[in-house]
Amino acid sequence: MKICFVVAMQAEAQPFIDRFGVAEEKDFFAPLPCRLYRANVNGSELDVVLNGQQHGSDLVGCEAACVATMAAIQRLQPDLIINSGTCGAFRKNGAEIGDVYLSNAVMFHDRRVPGDDAWGTQALGNYPVFDRAAEIAQALGYKMGKVTTGSSLDLQPCDAQIIEENKGELKDMEGAAVAFVCSLYQIPVLLIKSVTDLCDSGAETYEEFSRNLAMASRAVAEANARVIQYLM
Amino acid sequence: MKICFVVAMQAEAQPFIDRFGVAEEKDFFAPLPCRLYRANVNGSELDVVLNGQQHGSDLVGCEAACVATMAAIQRLQPDLIINSGTCGAFRKNGAEIGDVYLSNAVMFHDRRVPGDDAWGTQALGNYPVFDRAAEIAQALGYKMGKVTTGSSLDLQPCDAQIIEENKGELKDMEGAAVAFVCSLYQIPVLLIKSVTDLCDSGAETYEEFSRNLAMASRAVAEANARVIQYLM
Numbered sequence: 360m361k362i363c364f365v366v367a368m369q370a371e372a373q374p375f376i377d378r379f380g381v382a383e384e385k386d387f388f389a390p391l392p393c394r395l396y397r398a399n400v401n402g403s404e405l406d407v408v409l410n411g412q413q414h415g416s417d418l419v420g421c422e423a424a425c426v427a428t429m430a431a432i433q434r435l436q437p438d439l440i441i442n443s444g445t446c447g448a449f450r451k452n453g454a455e456i457g458d459v460y461l462s463n464a465v466m467f468h469d470r471r472v473p474g475d476d477a478w479g480t481q482a483l484g485n486y487p488v489f490d491r492a493a494e495i496a497q498a499l500g501y502k503m504g505k506v507t508t509g510s511s512l513d514l515q516p517c518d519a520q521i522i523e524e525n526k527g528e529l530k531d532m533e534g535a536a537v538a539f540v541c542s543l544y545q546i547p548v549l550l551i552k553s554v555t556d557l558c559d560s561g562a563e564t565y566e567e568f569s570r571n572l573a574m575a576s577r578a579v580a581e582a583n584a585r586v587i588q589y590l591m
Numbered sequence: 592m593k594i595c596f597v598v599a600m601q602a603e604a605q606p607f608i609d610r611f612g613v614a615e616e617k618d619f620f621a622p623l624p625c626r627l628y629r630a631n632v633n634g635s636e637l638d639v640v641l642n643g644q645q646h647g648s649d650l651v652g653c654e655a656a657c658v659a660t661m662a663a664i665q666r667l668q669p670d671l672i673i674n675s676g677t678c679g680a681f682r683k684n685g686a687e688i689g690d691v692y693l694s695n696a697v698m699f700h701d702r703r704v705p706g707d708d709a710w711g712t713q714a715l716g717n718y719p720v721f722d723r724a725a726e727i728a729q730a731l732g733y734k735m736g737k738v739t740t741g742s743s744l745d746l747q748p749c750d751a752q753i754i755e756e757n758k759g760e761l762k763d764m765e766g767a768a769v770a771f772v773c774s775l776y777q778i779p780v781l782l783i784k785s786v787t788d789l790c791d792s793g794a795e796t797y798e799e800f801s802r803n804l805a806m807a808s809r810a811v812a813e814a815n816a817r818v819i820q821y822l823m
Binding site: 390391392413414415416417418419420421422423425426429430433467469470471472473476477478480481482510511512513515517536539540542543544545565 | 622623624645646647648649650651652653654655657658661662665699701702703704705708709710712713714742743744745747749768771772774775776777797
């Protein structure tokens with residue numbers, strides 16, 4: 360099984376890259392800023408694609424995730440895309456900082472169009488996820504949750520309402536965009552997310568995110584390695 | 592000059608497609624749902640790429656715009672991308688329903704991350720636009736304005752604040768996503784937008800948008816044809 364990871368931030372991917380000791384293949388996606396790290400694991404190809412940078416910082420958010428996922432699928436033809444990274448979660452659902460989740464569903468929470476018709480349904484998304492996600496989570500002892508994606512780090516009342524109405528549990532900035540592109544190409548997608556911040560903790564999100572980013576990135580790197588060993 | 596239009600909705604593109612009498616090249620972008628219409632104008636190739644459909648409705652919003660723009664650039668290698676379509680505007684800036692604008696700037700208004708650093712700057716975007724936009728607007732008698740893009744049809748207080756702070760004039764759902772992808776490939780991009788709704792009119796946005804969509808689409812089709820004749 361050929362697995363390709365799509366990861367937004369270098370900080371999220373670095374512990375994982377370090378663990379496998381892989382080197383970058385420079386300019387593989389040029390002129391796109393996406394970066395490719397490639398390794399051989401148990402005789403199969405393992406690819407890690409980062410969004411890369413623009414304007415002096417790591418590209419995050421849904422547009423960069425679309426570009427990286429589309430480039431990865433076109434050039435690497437993976438059997439499975441894994442979007443791994445960090446996310447927010449909710450204390451009221453039992454989440455704690457550093458918890459690792461696999462997704463059992465994924466949708467957008469910040470695409471508001473009139474909601475009762477096909478157009479509203481399409482805006483929310485609700486894309487398919489890898490049909491072995493539950494099996495993997497059970498085998499490796501990870502929680503499962505519904506990922507909702509938006510383009511902002513904060514949580515506005517309009518976002519909270521859609522998350523509440525749709526029983527969202529993990530709030531990220533890329534998952535649904537990666538899953539949307541995978542749905543177009545009919546490539547299975549798995550989301551592995553580690554919690555950096557609790558949306559209902561009362562703490563300032565960016566401060567909490569920054570404080571926990573390195574720890575959560577190590578947690579997700581450990582989870583990535585275990586999922587790879589399980590699948591490959 | 593080889594021009595490629597990227598348009599979200601069939602309704603937005605149809606008057607333009609009808610005018611040039613072009614036929615669709617079926618499945619050109621398969622497995623992507625994007626649709627290609629191709630014509631020869633004054634001896635040059637003219638392409639119109641639509642996002643296509645998913646879940647039973649026309650794909651709108653930033654993720655579909657990224658995919659369509661990336662596919663268009665990769666497969667058609669245009670000299671210029673034109674994102675044409677409809678938008679909201681503000682009565683307080685002198686806008687009226689059916690007005691046609693060319694963009695003099697484009698950015699996102701719904702990607703909120705901490706704003707004082709490189710990451711916040713990147714989230715807002717502010718991508719380059721075609722350096723002949725002002726010349727064309729002057730020659731053909733169109734207004735110019737700054738386009739801000741978000742994934743929702745409504746206007747939340749957090750969106751209005753960013754639009755106000757950044758002096759946005761035209762609110763759409765694709766422009767900055769198209770311009771972002773163009774910026775990665777260094778392809779010039781021009782935005783041609785016709786006003787379907789006034790964000791500060793007090794009217795219900797979806798009702799106003801729906802009522803004016805056909806009229807605004809005819810206005811933008813007329814503008815597209817004039818811009819083509821001017822450039823090609």
